Amino acid sequence: MSPLLSLCVFWLLPLVLMLQEHPPLDHGPRRSVPYGDNAHLFREEGVFNYSTMLLREDLDLLVLGAREAVYALDLNDISKKLASVKWEVTQQQKRECKNKGKDPEVECKNYIRILHKMKDNRMYVCGTNAFDPVCDYMSYADGKLTLQKKGEDGKGKCPFDPFQKYASIMVDNDLYSATSMNFLGSEPVLMRSSPVSIRTEFKSSWLNEPNFISMAQMSESKDNEVGDDDKVYLFFSETAVECDCYNKLVVSRVARVCKGDLGGQRTLQKKWTSFLKARIDCPVLESQLPHVIQDSYRWCDPQQNWKTCLFYAIFTPQSDTVGLSAVCAYRVSDISRVFAEGKYKTPVPVETSFVKWVMYSGEVPVPRPGACINNQAHKVGITQTLDLPDRTLQFIKDRPLMDQAIQPIGEKPLLVHRGATFTRIIVSKVQAADGEKYHVMYIGTEEGTVLKAVNYDGEMFIIEEIQLFQPPKPIKILKISDVTGQLYAGSDYGAAQIPLATCERSLSCVDCVLARDPYCGWDRVVGKCVSLSNSSRDLIQSVKEGNATLCPDTDPVKPMNCSIWPGGNLKLSCPSPSNLAQIRWQLDSHPLIPSARFQLQKDGLLIFNASDSDAGRYRCQSVERSKTDEYTETVAVYHVRIAPAGSGKSGQTSSQTQEGPSIVGLQAAVGLLVVALLALLAWNFYKGHLPLPCGKNNGGQPYEERGLNSHITYQEAGRPAEDKPLVSGRDSSSNNNHARAEAASNNAEENNAPKVNLPSLQYIDDESEI
Template identity: 85%
Template structure:
């Protein structure tokens, strides 16, 4: 392992971990499928690009697909079938104004659809960059037609100005939460809730410092809570670390959270979050001289378990071009929640050279605890809403939103580390195999337009296959999954693709089927086919953990597979 550069003391300990000798750094998929039109259902319309916003409307059997200057309603079962579409183009005047501001007429001065959420009245809320002048509108689908209501709501703070800036958004009970820049220059980043009361982060580097937003999700932590807690909204992003003793800028990964019921403070933090807290996220990877940077997350919750048992799967890539490794780390929601609820804070301390050093805060912590949601204990003290919080608590969190402790992944190491095309997106699906156990299958998009399918079997990471989805090797920009259809949907600049969770029929023999170790597939010896488990009434031959082909009736000598 290379010696670490003396850039930042705080990274020495997390990066001390090394991969075991048998860790599959150069793990290759068992099977690799080059692009073929039969790999997936594809959608692309001539002259339209950037298919990177999706909304599943399973109640309407639709996939709503946002692209550049267009929104499409596609058949959820076969997205190559366009059912309806609506254009949302910028005017010539808007193009000219955008060009006069120094932006590129052919790429930046367009309307890129960035926000697409369902509202409680079953309409859709949609926002676009609108030639660097963000705008939002409502959209409905009826009688086979998509219709924009043309209400022209201001999209500043909801939708990015720059179509190439990362952002995040989520709709919770008709309230839109967004993380983007609120100004044209991209210099005022915010985490904002637009309604019922507009509330945002402070414009301070200690809150958000040149962030790159990744994703956002809600956790129902208030549901049947014995403490009378509130639901949370979590934000994942990377930013320049203010706390790092570095000669150069150090980018780190973060998770932040706010309380759903936050109304801001009465005097201090007026119309600002009183519950904004953030912590560093580590995903320690071999040989990394700089921390790996978060690119996407997926919240996995077993519906039969408590929210504390939910997991966040996250993909990380290096911030240096010298490495070609990507990693997947998994985090327990309970571990993240505990750091925010019980952890120490960091505090800025001026030093002689006018440099601010961040250290662990060891003084008295005000009551109620800074950054905490309103709970039963606060209500007993007649604090029923954040407007009732004392200024001492609010000033504390205004100055110290950063936690001292970093969030560590399960096992203190990645689930998967792989060389090659960088990971871009991830989703996770759980399936019960023939052995009765449940396995979490990771579907990972890459910069080359491929999708990996991988499972962790008792600590061993096995890549079942890699499929090339698009003829042009474009990065996968979005991945989503429908429980109704059992299909995965991917979007890129070039188009959108739809593939099933498994293509068992590609295995033509029992041996090939079993050695694939795909938990979705098993060999049906009666019909002599590799079939989807849930589609067969009979017991199937399967060996996901060991790939034991001797179970097959016609098993012969060891099978040698080749990369197709």
């Protein structure tokens, strides 16, 4: 085995061993919510890429950045546009961009990428500006959005490429940004723009082909016993320098810098002296390669110390062979401890002409390299980073990478999901009826859906998956407003808004409790599933166990009457209230066994080639198991009767369609019609009214093969309609009828009945027309 391959195997071995200890948590959503259900949508024709958002709760606004436009939307209903401003590139800028080899209609536009609030209530906004990034100041007053058109240079603040990943945050009017400094994207940088510009070194040991993800500020100086400084954390992925494999290996990182960093006096002038980075792991079974971070969200309780803050992050595989996305959570205190106390990695040249990174075991300079200026530094006369000795600065310049990897809480993911790839995550905290507070995760996907999930004592439960955009477009940004209780999402297609609490989707007490949504509970008085925040009464809720035994008895389901011809087809509708439930059918209180004639579908039951024995009382039940018990609910009840042949009416149905009589009846009718037709033709030939056929009959029309099975669909209760047996004729459902004919033919073969092809006939209302 070559040294390079040996090194890769050695580096990945601990990860593989860790994966074997933790089985995956592969979960599906309990409920799937279709597009447009209870959502507000916003988009304008010709405008795309609604991927930048700023919540201005002080102004009741959602400021939305798109391609060459910024919108001010009503925070309570984003479908209402209050103001907008265009920010388009000039024709000259577009020509210059095109001359650089870029697409003039796609890349050579101004994509809004940065929107931040400043202390004076103005907004700082930056755009790609046809691969020449520029920034400006924007204000909202008297119902209007106004750009000041100052045109500040955006290099290092905003990406050149509209499709390049980036990150930014505004801290005390200082913009921290992670992007590329040049047109080619080959000079990645983490930079603070003002008042003193500080950035990273252009060295692969600092940033090696990174994809920047997100940034967050931590107020670690508050009540800090060692006098530490506030910090800014950066999450990104990059090609691993510590594993020089044949193929590039991408790893996830978290880096941090100190807010008070001013750079060094001689070494690291105007460069970060506090830049440290560490690998961040999210071990997922089935993957031999580490998953790659795609987004992160910082959650902090304002009433508690910063050490209780958490980072939630989503990870996706870097190999197409693994279809699992994951969510991992990390304590800020664990991350801080690695940077404050952990070992460093150091590069060591080896004989095979490449650099090997190993744990540094030598003497560490004092003050500690990469540390913020704290009480210990003050004791030795160092009050700012400009006072740091060159030995400390040179050490951190060569060794910014920590040896220890940061592991998630519990050393395993909170959620592993097989399905649409995760793109974004945001978290809200809510207090349930049991008095405990739960973190509800909202996870955006590549297919334009949002998963709503909660972790209950190690058990991850996906409450629902909501389709926000149609056609499906990847979710590019998520925001939550605690003021309005709404979730906001952006994609290339548009922006969407949905409430955090969607209790009205549960129509029964059992359904409401089994949803295990900490926002919702069943109100006995009004008989509805309502939000806890909107009710002062004690509600029935059991989020940890899904215990619905306290639910009152439900009213019996009103039966629906329906009928069908002998030999016809019938569909009885039964939409399942839950993806986790099983649907069971009963016929006259006996379990219905699926067969060729009784086919169970996701939304109902199909009865083929009905006979007299199929009449009776059909009951559809939803059976769902929680952690405590199994709960059965009756969803629908049908009284089915077989209509006698030749009867004019076959009973009351709900949303039904009768398309034809039985096979036997039609055989007799067709036989009589054929005899009559032959007699009529013979009479006309005898009288000379028709010439004898000598060859091809050009005027004749071929008979069409039509299915003769009835098809009844039940979609809504309480809509009686008169059903009249019809002989199957030409209609828009010829394909379906043909399929039914085949099914009937197959059933005939099974019963050794003769297979016949019957002509298409129309319903005859008056016998005198024959």
